Amino acid sequence: MDPLLTLAIAVITLAALITLGYVGLCWVSPFTRCRRCAGTGQTTTRILHRPRGCRRCDRGHRLRTGRRVYNYFHRLRTEATR
Secondary structure (H helix, E strand, O other): OOOHHHHHHOOOOOHHHHHHHHHHHHHHHOOOOOOOOOOOOOOEEEOOEEEEEEEOOOOOEEEHHHHHHHHHHHHHHHHHOO
């Protein structure tokens, strides 16, 4: 067997496994901690360093990008079949 063909098969298999793993993660755990506030739900102002609510997440959790894409296509399909 050609070594380049073997390498291509290995790369495609690895990419498929990573993608399926991320899809499974988005299905089981659709939320992740917010990176801006580290999951606390609060950030501080720049000048006086007073705590305020995080603008990005509200509660410390954000919807994963993969789950957001799934929700978009699911909503699009649901509206198209009405």
